Amino acid sequence: MSLNGATKRAADILKYCARSKGFDNIFSTFNVIAASPNKVTADYIVKEEHCNQYGTLHGGFTATAVDFMTTIALIADEEDSRPGVSLNLSVNYMKALKIGDKITLEGEVLRKGRSVAYTTARIFKENGELAAHGTHIKHLGN
Numbered sequence: 001m002s003l004n005g006a007t008k009r010a011a012d013i014l015k016y017c018a019r020s021k022g023f024d025n026i027f028s029t030f031n032v033i034a035a036s037p038n039k040v041t042a043d044y045i046v047k048e049e050h051c052n053q054y055g056t057l058h059g060g061f062t063a064t065a066v067d068f069m070t071t072i073a074l075i076a077d078e079e080d081s082r083p084g085v086s087l088n089l090s091v092n093y094m095k096a097l098k099i100g101d102k103i104t105l106e107g108e109v110l111r112k113g114r115s116v117a118y119t120t121a122r123i124f125k126e127n128g129e130l131a132a133h134g135t136h137i138k139h140l141g142n
Helices: 005-019 021-028 058-073
Strands: 031-036 039-045 085-093 101-113 118-124 130-140
Touching: 005 021, 005 031, 005 039, 005 058, 005 101, 021 058, 039 058, 058 101, 058 118, 058 130
Parallel strands: none
Antiparallel strands: 031 039, 039 101, 085 130, 101 118, 118 130
């Protein structure tokens, strides 16, 4: 299968994270489905090690996934791949995700200026229900 430039770039980021001995390794089981310069879609099966004591996906993991997916959407743009640093991150939790649930994650750049980017991420259950939605504002530098 031939990958477009943005999809290959996003997949390479995930491979890099999988090799990490640090925190980024938690995304090693994400699988990039598609990408364009401003949008990335991945899937993931909820793992026990990412869940809380109730067997549902930990809210911290969800918030980190919003951060990660929006950052990949920024980096996937070969013309301007600045990842930025977080200014504000907000997550709305709508449906619990349980161990074994297959989910789809989308990260998208809504607007990118000279120094600030406005992004969003959505996490869907396999049946299409929205499980979480987040917004992420990032400072891109000068």
